[in-house]
Structures are given as C-alpha cells and as structure tokens.
Amino acid sequence: MYTIKNSDIAKRYNVSNSTVTRWISLAEEGKNNLQLYKVKGKVRILDNAYNHAEIARLVQEGKKYRSNIVCKRVSAQKELYDLLSEEDIIDIIRDIEQRKTINSKYAYIGEGAKLWDQAFSLDLRQSSSETVRLIQELTGFLFYTMALKPEEPINIVDLGSGNGMAIKPIIQKLMEERVIKKYIALDISKQVTQITRQNISRSFPSLEILTYQRDFEKSNFTKIILENKAIDDVPNLIFHLGNILCQYKDRVRVLKNIQNGMSAEDLLVIDFLLDNEDNYFNLAYSKSDLVNKLHLWIPRMLGIDVTKCEQKIESEPKFGFNIKYLILDKDYEISFDLFGKRRVFELFSGEKLILWKRNLLTLETFLDEADRADLQVVNLSIEKNGNSALAICRIKTT
Numbered sequence: 001m002y003t004i005k006n007s008d009i010a011k012r013y014n015v016s017n018s019t020v021t022r023w024i025s026l027a028e029e030g031k032n033n034l035q036l037y038k039v040k041g042k043v044r045i046l047d048n049a050y051n052h053a054e055i056a057r058l059v060q061e062g063k064k065y066r067s068n069i070v071c072k073r074v075s076a077q078k079e080l081y082d083l084l085s086e087e088d089i090i091d092i093i094r095d096i097e098q099r100k101t102i103n104s105k106y107a108y109i110g111e112g113a114k115l116w117d118q119a120f121s122l123d124l125r126q127s128s129s130e131t132v133r134l135i136q137e138l139t140g141f142l143f144y145t146m147a148l149k150p151e152e153p154i155n156i157v158d159l160g161s162g163n164g165m166a167i168k169p170i171i172q173k174l175m176e177e178r179v180i181k182k183y184i185a186l187d188i189s190k191q192v193t194q195i196t197r198q199n200i201s202r203s204f205p206s207l208e209i210l211t212y213q214r215d216f217e218k219s220n221f222t223k224i225i226l227e228n229k230a231i232d233d234v235p236n237l238i239f240h241l242g243n244i245l246c247q248y249k250d251r252v253r254v255l256k257n258i259q260n261g262m263s264a265e266d267l268l269v270i271d272f273l274l275d276n277e278d279n280y281f282n283l284a285y286s287k288s289d290l291v292n293k294l295h296l297w298i299p300r301m302l303g304i305d306v307t308k309c310e311q312k313i314e315s316e317p318k319f320g321f322n323i324k325y326l327i328l329d330k331d332y333e334i335s336f337d338l339f340g341k342r343r344v345f346e347l348f349s350g351e352k353l354i355l356w357k358r359n360l361l362t363l364e365t366f367l368d369e370a371d372r373a374d375l376q377v378v379n380l381s382i383e384k385n386g387n388s389a390l391a392i393c394r395i396k397t398t
Ligand SMILES: C[S@@+](CC[C@H](N)C(=O)[O-])C[C@H]1O[C@@H](n2cnc3c(N)ncnc32)[C@H](O)[C@@H]1O
Pocket: 105, 108, 109, 120, 128, 159, 160, 161, 162, 163, 164, 165, 166, 167, 186, 187, 188, 189, 192, 214, 215, 216, 217, 218, 240, 241, 242, 243, 244
C-alpha cells in the first residue's frame, strides 16, 4: 500500500502543508472523499488515481471558496526580518504549520523586550520575590557546595535575564559575601540584554557586564562560558530563573545545553512551576494586559487581526499544562520573503493558534529530566506558597 508524504502533495499541487493537514482532518470527519491509511501512527493519503482526482477537486474547490469568502492576504512586516534570522523565521513558519503554535520565546524580541520590562516593573509574577528570598537564604549553602576558598571570587551567569530585575537583589546579597568578577547575561533577545545591561550597570556601576544573544533551545553556549572561565579562572554560579524551564518544548535538551557549559565546580540554580491546583487555576499573570500584549506582538507582526480573534486560556491538568490561544476570525494567507523566494502559508478561520504554553512539572519529572541531562540535584526546595520549586544542580561525576 503506497502513501504520499504531505509535503510532496503540497509541492505537487502548489498548496501549503497546513492545507494538506486540513484535508486529512476533514477526510477523517467524512467531509471529503480522500482515502487514508495509517502508517506508524501517522495518517497519510493513499497514492492512487482516485485520491489524485479528489485532490484536484479539493484544489479547485479551495480556489472557488477563497474567492467567495473573506481571506486576508498579508505579508510579514519588515521589522520581523530585521529582528530575526531567516532560520528563526522558518522555525516560526514550521511551528505554525505543524503545531499551530507560535513559540512564546520570540515574544521578547524587539518591542517585546520593552513590554516585558513594563510587565515586570508591575511585579505581576507573585512567585519571583519568594524565589529571590529563597536563594538569598541559600547563599551559604551555594558557596559551601562550590567549595570556594576564602576570598575566592565568582562569575554570575544569568540565562534568560529578562530586564535583570530578578537577579539584582541576588547579586546584591552575593556581593556582600564575595567578589563578583563578571556578570554574564545571555538571552534570545538582543533588546532584552540591552535593558539588562542598563539596569544592572545602574545598580552596580563597577561590575563588569557581558551580554550575549543565544537561543538555549537551539544552541549550546559552552564556548562563551568556558572562554570566560579560561580568562577569569573562577567558578560560575549559573542562574536560570523565572520558570523559563516550563516553556520549553524539549527541556532535557536545554538542560543538556546548560550542562555542557558547566565545570565540576560550577552550580546551576533553576526554578520551575509545580503541578498543583493553584498553578492550573490562578492564571492572573497570563491574563494581565501587558503580558497579553507581549503574547500578541508576534501574531500582530504576521498581520493577524488579533483584536478580532477570540482569545482563550485553558488549563489541562490531565496533560500537565496551561495554554493560551487565539481562535482565528477569518482565513489568512501570510507571505514571507525568504532566501529571495516568496513563501505563502495559510491559516483558516476557526483554527486555534497557540501563543503560550506553560508546562507544570512534578518533582519526579524534574529529577528524571535533570538526571537525563547529566545533572545532579544537590538541593531541591519548595517555596513557601507551594507553587514553585528551586533546584541547585552540579554536573554528574562518575
Ligand atoms: C519570563 S522571562 C524571565 C526573566 C528573568 N530571568 C526573571 O526571572 O525575571 C524569560 C526570559 O528568558 C528569555 N528566553 C525565553 N526563551 C529563551 C530561549 N529559548 N533562549 C534564550 N532566552 C530565552 C526571554 O527573552 C526572557 O528574557
């Protein structure tokens, strides 16, 4: 039994991958006549004359349908090309086509950095001050575990620095007890690192600050961390705060990317939200106006009329996540200029476009994933309110 790949159909009939996926869904509901076959859990279209005739009919029907209904044809805004690499843009298109998702990490780029800065200034994240307090309490333990010699300085590495306001009181506390040689901030957003630099240098004018743009999901940053270690010859205290771990598609990969840059004397301090009732049903943070603006900013750049789309936030305790999505108000044809070629993809009225997904973790899940990333958890604390956990890890030694 031969089947045809969705991408081959898309190419041959000059339609988008999402159109083919949609035809398959409609066929499963009995709304067209395509003959399907399941291969390794995936539903595919059978490669036979009957199906090719049906596809040709669907293409014609699509054209007629499109000319009769409202379809907004837009081009991605120029600013997007200035802010993102072509690789990132392809990533966004692929995520939308395959998972109907816009990865929320892109929200912090460009204007998003300012929106986050404003949102954080209002201190919407109830848990942040509690995390900071916990880390301040654990300072002695951190130094003891790093086996620091008296007077031995450290570097602070801040992964996903935001506007730097979360780490500020932690630097303050660490500085009371140790010399900090460098503060090194890494973030996917260049604009975020600029805000971090301003805020940190205002508070600590004599502290050396380095900033780098990196996507932790895609690349490891071993070179940056080890290069600085070679220059300074001091241990790194690495922070990954703000429950960023809960947003990743592949957490083990990101943890492994971090682990790759660590040496035996370094520690990683990381927080994450727990799988508890409060986190499923207290969604004030993601519903707030500023955070909402942040989540809507990439869809706006793509030309989606976000104010006309219905917006929903749902909790899925059975599957361990919260999700925010838009229900599209009409069909869209969005075109991009990539590598000198025009690429168009379609979205359909009523489709859900996910803007934000937050995974809530059990302690067992975290411990298992840390272990798979070759990290040893030396301390695991739960915050007073019971909503998030803070882990201190070092690299596993054999
Ligand atoms: C929720 S904020 C947290 C900021 C800060 N750590 C805090 O606790 O306030 C998330 C930060 O992580 C960055 N970020 C998100 N995903 C990222 C990724 N894949 N790679 C690098 N940075 C990322 C964002 O740009 C943003 O600055």
